[in-house]
Amino acid sequence: AFQKTRPSLKNLEYQFLTEDGRAFIDSDLFHKENVNVLQMGALSALASQKTSSGFVEERHLHRHVPVVTGFARTHGSWHHAALRWVVLLRMDEADILMPVRSILWKIAAAGAIVVLPLILGLVWSSDRLRRQWSVAQIEAARATAAQQRMQESEDRATLIVNTALDAVISMNAKGLILGWNTRAEELFGWPMLAAVGQPLAALIIPPRFRDAHAGGFTRYLETGDSRIIGRQIEVTGLHRDGHEIPIELSITTAQCDGRTIFNAFARDITGRIRTQQRLLTQFRVTDIMARTPGFQEASSPILQAICESLEWDVGQIWGLAPQDSVLHFEAIWNRPGLETEAFVAVSRQTTFAPGIGLPGRVWESGVPAWIEDVTEDPNFPPAPVAVQEGLHGAFAFPIRLGAETLGVMEFFSRDVRPPDPELITLMTVIGSQIGHCIERWRAHTSMKESQAQFEALVDSVDGIVWEADAQSFHMTFVNRYAERVLGYPRTQWLSDPTFWRDHLHPDDRDQAVSYCLSSTAALQDHQVEYRMIAADGRTVWLRDLVTVVVQGDRAVALRGVMFDITERKQAEDALRRAKE
Known part of the structure; x- marks a missing residue:
């Protein structure tokens, strides 16, 4: 009857089971009353033992296709116990889902008309986005590479600046330090972190020059006129500990984001100045000896030249006559304004035997001697007067002619001065030059005397x-x-x-x-x-x-x-x- 009214239900099957699972009515007449569905393990039969009605999905026991089986149990009555049956209705799953699939296909067809252009648009957009993403990645890679090269360039520039032999200092228009390399730290004593952001004038310019610096700096900012920018000049710098440094300075300017940046390059020329001073000392002494007729006339000018050029405060000469057994005072020079009357008075009355005092030691050894602080030297007889006059460092060298010592030159400073090997070498040379000059003066004097005798003779x-x-x-x-x-x-x-x-x-x-x-x-x-x-x-x-x-x-x-x-x-x- 179902199959006649619903052609789509042609594969509908039914079974009536007894309480023990035997099929006594079956739509498959071939198996009628011959099958115990419960014993065959049909899921629907087993489920009917647990609940009175429901449905299960299972595979057909003979055709082996997915089916949906509905079941229901009749309870009969107490006087009709034989009516307790189980009714199974089984239908192929494909037949059940056919209407749903038909609707889905129709929906899919309608959706394809709407969605396909959208999908195509999405595909095109995604392809375009992919290409743009690829370009963006290339550009990003280039930008990263450029940034890396820029960073490497900056690192190289920083390395060059920090390994430069010159101190490199950058300053803005407010006079504040922006850059401070390693050599600047060594030259001026200020670490970079302490220097950056500080006024340059307060850090490295001696107080007596700061007003001139401020005036020149202001004039340049207002008029662009400067006497030092773009030139190489020699100036005096200030170390952190307070001592002054002769430096060679060159300054350049640059524009950065509309701001003026000043770059200074400074080099310590202490060694060069020292060498120049020592060459000048030797020249001045040689010139004095060439222009004066004798050692007595040259003594004070030579002392003055050495003291002024090499920054000693007091200079003395101790002479030695051919038959003398002690050194005696001959000449002295002291820096103007220096109070040394007591020291000079003691020197004029003092003589030195070999090995006694600084002059005696030099006479005995024939080589220069250096005392860092005479107030602490046990073999320095005028030490009390030196303390009174504020003298500390001392140095002496012999005036020699071959192996003979003709005298001793002695110098004093108010500063404690450590030994200077280069100065000792220079003074040794000067001492030998003076010795040879004394010999020439003696010979010249002897010749003049002989000439005078000869002229007196021929004039007679x-x-x-x-x-x-x-x-x-x-x-x-x-x-x-x-x-x-x-x-x-x-x-x-x-x-x-x-x-x-x-x-x-x-x-x-x-x-x-x-x-x-x-x-x-x-x-x-x-x-x-x-x-x-x-x-x-x-x-x-x-x-x-x-x-x-x-x-x-x-x-x-x-x-x-x-x-x-x-x-x-x-x-x-x-x-x-x-x-x-």
């Missing part, structure tokens, strides 16, 4: 003592007697190359010159008489005794003595006239 001769070139007869020496005889100053004899020829009597000139030339060429000493014209016009007869100075096979000079024989010639002439 009643004749004109002379020396001349063997070829030109240019006089190179003539004694004072020549001025008495002829009246011409000696300078005229020596400065005029042809003085002797020009002042011969015209009647005697050719004969006298010819005779002298021939005798000189023959390397023969000779004598000749001739007349010369005196400065007052007088005619003076001279007898000239000439010696030819020979070197090898040639005459190099002529030396002679001219005797005034005017009176003899006049007497002879008078006698001759008398006889006539």
Whole structure:
């Protein structure tokens, strides 16, 4: 009846089961009354034992397809117990779901019309987004690489700045420090974290220069005029501990985001200044020795030159005579304004034996000696006066000529000064130079004394003592007697190359010159008489005794003595006239 009214239910099956599960009515007539569904394990039969009605999904026991089985139990009555049945209705799951699937297909078809363009749009959009994402990733990678390169560049720049030999300092228009490299920390003593953000003037400019710095800085900001920007100059800097530093400074400016940034590059030139000062000291001492006639005149200027150039406050010289057994005071120089009267007074009264005091130690050893603080030295006799005058550091070096010590130069400073090996070497050289200069002065003095003795000797001769070139007869020496005889100053004899020829009597000139030339060429000493014209016009007869100075096979000079024989010639002439 179901199948006739609902064709779609053609696969509907039914079974009536007894209480023990045996099918006594079955739509499958082939298996009628032959099957115990409960024993076959049908899920629907088993479920009917537990509940009175319901449905289960199971597989068909013969066709092995998914089916849905509904079940219901009849209870009968107490007088019709045989009516307690189980009714099973079974239908294929596909038939049940067919209407649902039909509707779903219709919905899907309608949805495809609506959704497909949307899906296509989404696919296109996703593809476009994918391409844009890819481009964005490439750009991001490039940006990351550029940022990395920029960071590497900044790191390299920072490394270069921090490893630079110069102190590199950046400052803004307010005068505040923006950058401070490692060399700046070493040069000025301030760590970077303490320096950045501080006013530059307060940190590294000595107080006496700060007003000038502020004025120049303000002038540049207002007018753009500066005498130091873009130039290399030497200035004085201030260390954190208060001592001053000579530095070479160059300043540049740059614009950053519309702001003016000042970059300063500073280099410590203490070593260079020290070297220059020491070269200047050596030059000044050498110049003084070249310009003065003796050590006594050069002593104070030499002390002054050394003290001023090398920043010592007091300098002394201790002398040693050839037969002396002690050093004695010779000269002193002290910096103007320094009160050292008591120290000078003690020095003038003090002598030093070998090994005693700083000068004695230098004399005994023959080498320089250095005392960092004389107030703590056990072998420094004038220590109490040094304490009174505020003197501390001391240094002395010998004035030497070969192995001989000629004296000692001693210097004092109000500062405690550690030994300076380079200065010791320089002063050793200067001490040797002074020693050789003293020898030259002594030789010069001896020569002057000898020359004075010689001139005194030749001036005592009643004749004109002379020396001349063997070829030109240019006089190179003539004694004072020549001025008495002829009246011409000696300078005229020596400065005029042809003085002797020009002042011969015209009647005697050719004969006298010819005779002298021939005798000189023959390397023969000779004598000749001739007349010369005196400065007052007088005619003076001279007898000239000439010696030819020979070197090898040639005459190099002529030396002679001219005797005034005017009176003899006049007497002879008078006698001759008398006889006539």
